[in-house]
Amino acid sequence: MYLCRQATRHMTEAREGTLAGADRMWFGIHMVICAHCRAYRRQLDLTVAMAKEVPSEPVPDKVEERLVEAFRARKTPKD
Amino acid sequence: MPSSATPDDDAALLARLRDGDEDAFRQLVRALHGALVRLALAFVGSQGAAEEVVQDTWMAVIAGLDKFEGRASLRTWTIGILVNRAKTRGVRDRRTVPFAPQVDEGDTLEDHRFSAAGTWSSPPSAWDKAPEALTLRKEACEQIEIELAKLPPAQGTIVMLRDVEGWDAAEVCKALEISEANQRVLLHRGRARLRAALEHYHSAEGRKS
Numbered sequence: 001m002y003l004c005r006q007a008t009r010h011m012t013e014a015r016e017g018t019l020a021g022a023d024r025m026w027f028g029i030h031m032v033i034c035a036h037c038r039a040y041r042r043q044l045d046l047t048v049a050m051a052k053e054v055p056s057e058p059v060p061d062k063v064e065e066r067l068v069e070a071f072r073a074r075k076t077p078k079d
Numbered sequence: 080m081p082s083s084a085t086p087d088d089d090a091a092l093l094a095r096l097r098d099g100d101e102d103a104f105r106q107l108v109r110a111l112h113g114a115l116v117r118l119a120l121a122f123v124g125s126q127g128a129a130e131e132v133v134q135d136t137w138m139a140v141i142a143g144l145d146k147f148e149g150r151a152s153l154r155t156w157t158i159g160i161l162v163n164r165a166k167t168r169g170v171r172d173r174r175t176v177p178f179a180p181q182v183d184e185g186d187t188l189e190d191h192r193f194s195a196a197g198t199w200s201s202p203p204s205a206w207d208k209a210p211e212a213l214t215l216r217k218e219a220c221e222q223i224e225i226e227l228a229k230l231p232p233a234q235g236t237i238v239m240l241r242d243v244e245g246w247d248a249a250e251v252c253k254a255l256e257i258s259e260a261n262q263r264v265l266l267h268r269g270r271a272r273l274r275a276a277l278e279h280y281h282s283a284e285g286r287k288s
Contacts, residue, residue, distance in 0.1 A: 001197070005189075005193045006197065012267035013267075016248060036199045039203045043206070043207050043277070047223070047273045047274040047277060048242055048270060050219060050220050050277075051238060051243055054223055054243045056244055059109055064108060067104075071099075074141050
């Protein structure tokens with residue numbers, strides 16, 4: 001039987017678009033009939049949306065300036 | 080520079096870099112630096128070593144700009160240089176990479192919340208529908224950052240690259256040299272842990288008020 005345990009395991013695969021065949025069909029049916037799994041999916045989507053809001057680690061100013069300096073010092077072929 | 084940059088964007092950026100355009104270089108560094116440090120950490124033993132490897136990578140990018148043939152995108156080329164260097168450094172530091180193949184059954188975080196038959200015995204609470212969910216969103220985002228740092232390293236690396244840095248699955252698999260299935264299982268486990276942490280956080284906040 002395809003139940004909530006399998007459906008939760010398939011959430012990411014479904015989101016990635018790689019769930020195929022019978023699993024994909026059962027997943028689709030299960031999501032229609034199971035409010036708990038729909039809540040789980042909604043929360044997983046929200047979690048991903050929030051993780052996307054986490055800022056990427058900025059480049060420390062000193063590091064950026066050192067790199068730009070090295071870039072400036074680079075010899076172009078014309079030199 | 081998102082992973083969806085077109086070849087034309089890439090050619091334009093490369094031309095500017097070859098012309099010595101500092102703004103173009105800053106743009107490239109800012110777009111990739113954080114992700115490169117994150118990626119290097121998967122191979123080397125410490126934050127310091129990761130930062131060194133990333134700086135070496137940028138030096139190699141600068142030195143290689145004129146020889147770069149544009150067969151891959153600038154971004155892919157840079158990531159390739161980083162991975163090579165990080166692997167060499169990791170071997171030198173005798174570091175083992177935590178990306179063992181994952182088995183797709185069992186060992187998911189929610190297992191204890193299902194009945195023996197496989198239906199929810201302790202269903203997800205409706206924390207995302209609670210009236211305070213929106214006002215808590217900013218705090219919850221901070222909570223996600225804290226929880227991300229606590230994830231097992233392989234899961235943390237993949238969630239950071241996929242969700243925070245916005246890389247696609249193929250790019251992550253290639254950089255970490257893992258299979259698509261392995262990547263997906265680790266991504267799922269990492270995200271599931273974050274979801275559970277948010278649920279826990281909201282129920283604890285709910286009890287406080």
